[in-house]
Amino acid sequence: MVATLLRLRFRVLGNQLARSPWQLVGFLFGVLYGLGVLAAAVIGLFFLGSAPQQVAASVIVGVGSLVTIGWVVGPLVAFGVDTTLDPEHLVVFPMSLRRMMVALTLAGVCGIPGIVTSVAALATLVTWVHWPAAAATAIVAIPVAVLTAVIASRTMASLASGTGGNRRLREASGILVFIPLILAGPIIAGIATGFALNLDTLGVVVRVLGWTPVGAAWSVPADAAAGDWVAALAKLVIALATLGLLWMLWGWSLRSALARPRQQSAAKVRPGRIGWFGRVPATPAGAVFARSLTYWIRDPRYLRQLIGVPLVPVLLWFYLRNGDVAAGLAFSAPLIALVVGIILYSDISYDGTAFASELATGAPGRADRSGRILAAAVIAVPLVVIAAVLPFAFSGQWAQFPGILGMSLGILLTSYGVCAVTSAQLVIPVAGSGDNPFKRVPGTTFLQGMSFLLIWLIAIGLSSPSIVIGLIAFFTGNAALSLIGGAIGVVLGVVFVIIGIRVGGRMLDRTGPLLLSRLKAMKNA
Known part of the structure; x- marks a missing residue:
């Protein structure tokens, strides 16, 4: 046997x-x-x-x-x-x-x-x-x-x-x-x-x-x-x-x-209570937003990717405790933005074959992109803002705060824009809902690592103007330059998000059925 x-x-x-x-x-x-x-x-x-x-x-x-x-x-x-x-x-x-x-x-x-x-x-x-x-x-x-x-x-x-x-x-x-x-x-x-x-x-x-x-x-x-x-x-x-x-x-x-086989838990819901679907506009983008936000709040596969967020400042403190801890902790927000901004590159993969229900409704790709990004931003933006505020609240060096905040939001939004395009082209094997969370398909580790690194490098490259200016402003203590770097980061982030939604939406309109066929093949693998 x-x-x-x-x-x-x-x-x-x-x-x-x-x-x-x-x-x-x-x-x-x-x-x-x-x-x-x-x-x-x-x-x-x-x-x-x-x-x-x-x-x-x-x-x-x-x-x-x-x-x-x-x-x-x-x-x-x-x-x-x-x-x-x-x-x-x-x-x-x-x-x-x-x-x-x-x-x-x-x-x-x-x-x-x-x-x-x-x-x-x-x-x-x-x-x-x-x-x-x-x-x-x-x-x-x-x-x-x-x-x-x-x-x-x-x-x-x-x-x-x-x-x-x-x-x-x-x-x-x-x-x-x-x-x-x-x-x-x-x-x-x-x-x-x-x-x-x-x-x-x-x-x-x-x-x-x-x-x-x-x-x-x-x-x-x-x-x-x-x-x-x-x-x-x-x-x-x-x-x-x-x-x-x-x-x-x-x-x-x-x-x-x-x-004791795995049990599917289901909570009793009173009639008429449909969660976030009843709190958003009855539009395709609203429906995608409600579904995605529900995943972010209740799906452990999403929550597992957020565990590292509160641990980022802890790790920075460990490695910088013999140096300037306050200065080091100020970079918690940009690092957190890098961590949470890249998660969307596998968002459709986590949908699995449930993605078919969205395709069946004929929802436009732009609505899908904007709904997913908005749901992720509802979770990520407060985390990034809190991570940016707290170090300066303790140090009192608010002159460098605009540059760090703008850099962080720019990295986050730019990452969303890049993922809006790349996730319309590729899906990766991930653990299904209720599966072993550490499931791996042989032959995918290298490709996942390379795709993850490539998307990360693109996002960092596009965010480089705000990163460079923000770093110069931080280490020179130039308040005016910090304001300029922060403004550039936010503006570039918004521009790249808009471009990503439009380009990624058009791509998804063409690639949606192909992505679904790949998801079904992965499920049957």
């Missing part, structure tokens, strides 16, 4: 890549990138064998620990989890939970990240072969290290996506898990700055990591090479116990999810 599921996984992957040429291109770029990383790792490990044993141990344990952490954090905040074999789809197969978990684990190992990690871990034998005891123990420790990384990733994703049952509880858990993950970097950085950055300090950190679940398996061969068999045995026990606990926790999460 496990072999059958693995064959099914690769067949589904092949069908997905054959159906989408651009997805195939993204997959090939991912393969090339993985091969490049793997080649660099193997070459580095080969030369590492000629280094002293302590240096080799520090490098392998330190990098191995980071790889394990990356497997846990990376899929949640950046890359997503390959759900080609989704547990909720596999529940109809006549198989035990243990076999399902084995199949999912092997599927994770057989993906590009899993293959790169596995081969790189095996390549550590090239280093450890100079110490026979280390090479012998590595044969046992390497599989444990790789399995720990893969199973930890699956466990965290399963817990973060909720454990079945009530939808609201599942959505809340999926949103709240991002907060400690986003703050993990500054917390680690804050702890690290408490030490002097030198080789001795790094050695201490690596030795501590060797006794933790993320580094214990990687550290077993290092202790064997040093002849410390007691430490090697103790760390092997820690590694095996970690693997066992992760397996049990993952099994509990899956068992809970499969025993």
Whole structure:
């Protein structure tokens, strides 16, 4: 059964890549990138064998620990989890939970990240072969290290996506898990700055990591090479116990999810209460605005993208706390504008096949563009204004405020204008409503990252006049220049929004049916 599921996984992957040429291109770029990383790792490990044993141990344990952490954090905040074999789809197969978990684990190992990690871990034998005891123990420790990384990733994703049952509880858990993950970097950085950055300090950190679940398996061969068999045995026990606990926790999460299928919650509404649809003009743009605003308020996929907004000043404070904090926090508003302004590039993708209802009404593309932008602005503009006001309210340096506010609003509005055009041309695979929020389709990560970066660069380039003038005014303290930069930012932002609505609206009138066909293909993938 496990072999059958693995064959099914690769067949589904092949069908997905054959159906989408651009997805195939993204997959090939991912393969090339993985091969490049793997080649660099193997070459580095080969030369590492000629280094002293302590240096080799520090490098392998330190990098191995980071790889394990990356497997846990990376899929949640950046890359997503390959759900080609989704547990909720596999529940109809006549198989035990243990076999399902084995199949999912092997599927994770057989993906590009899993293959790169596995081969790189095996390549550590090239280093450890100079110490026979280390090479012998590595044969046992390497599989444990790789399995720990893969199973930890699956466990965290399963817990973060909720454990079945009530939808609201599942959505809340999926949103709240991002907060400690986003703050993990500054917390680690804050702890690290408490030490002097030198080789001795790094050695201490690596030795501590060797006794933790993320580094214990990687550290077993290092202790064997040093002849410390007691430490090697103790760390092997820690590694095996970690693997066992992760397996049990993952099994509990899956068992809970499969025993209590996802429920669709629905609130009772009194007759005549139609929410925002009853509060806006009865026009196509008003209807799109009402629907989009409802998504922004109630859809956890939108709310999840707003979690980073209040954390932007926290991150700035962490990284600038030893410098001019007030000046640094003043740039919270432009950064928040960059974060929330780009979200609209995938707005139709989040609609899914529900986009068909809009096309069926014959709503013009310009109404769609203006309604979506207005709904997003209702949420984003107050956030940007508050982020711009608060730092100056504490510092009292109001002379630079117009430049920062105008720059922020200009970036936000310009981003909306760019997204109004680009979102009329492309849709991307995203998690559907109620799906695993960390769902990822193989071959799409690279393309999504490139499209996101390209749209961001275009928006920044178009906003550059206000950004340059605003920065000059801020650092020179020129109040008049700050007013000029702020005015330029707002004017350019409004101009680009109007252009984006008109150009994007005309494009959507032509591309609407094509976008819907792509959305249906993604849903059936």
